[in-house]
Amino acid sequence: MPFVYSRSLRLIAILALAAIGVLSINIRSTSAAADRIRIVALGDSLTAGYGLPANSAFPTLLEAALRSAGENVIVDNAGVSGDTTTGALERLDWAIPDDADAVIVELGANDMLRGLPPDIARKTLDQILSKLQQKRVQILVAGMLAAPGLGADYAKSFNAIYPELARKYDAILYPFFLEGLAGDFNLLQKDGLHPNRAGVEKIVVSILPAVRQLIDQARTKGAKN
8 A cells, every 4th residue: 555655646746747837838838929029011012022932021031030139029911912002991900910019011102103192192091000000009101202203293292101190190110111122133023123032131121120119119018008
């Protein structure tokens, strides 16, 4: 009987230690999930990764860069090639999940390339940012610049949209999503419009400080709730 009793005690101790180990793992997993920031990249083909494999799209490379920098993040790709601001507004409610902490808004290029009146993009982006504010997510506005061929008046009106709306909604502004890429065919695909992988990598490096500021804001907001 002493032998059986001793063996039973050892078995109980082993099971207890195993349970503690599982509990500890679950606690760490829950803690990591709670600390994770979910960013949604809402955009057009520049976000979607037009002409590129999925592992070279902007959200994927941005997430990899942030994780390499020690950030616990997920970056969702909510880009749709060919999308205008109007199209993005129509899909906004289902494109942004309830657990999103922050949104990068990269829209307007297709409005501009189609020569649509800047007032349309302004009004629609205003509605998008208003809805995002109601969702209580942090916002980064990635700006776009009008092509020179559209004329000075068009450029003046279109280019002003992004800084004005960023100020209105107290959002972080990254002035020009394609900064440093225009005219550099080493960074662009054959169409001269969309970045190749090297171009996307350059965008990620350039926008990274603004995105880390976005993450800090999201964490600060989360800590207050």
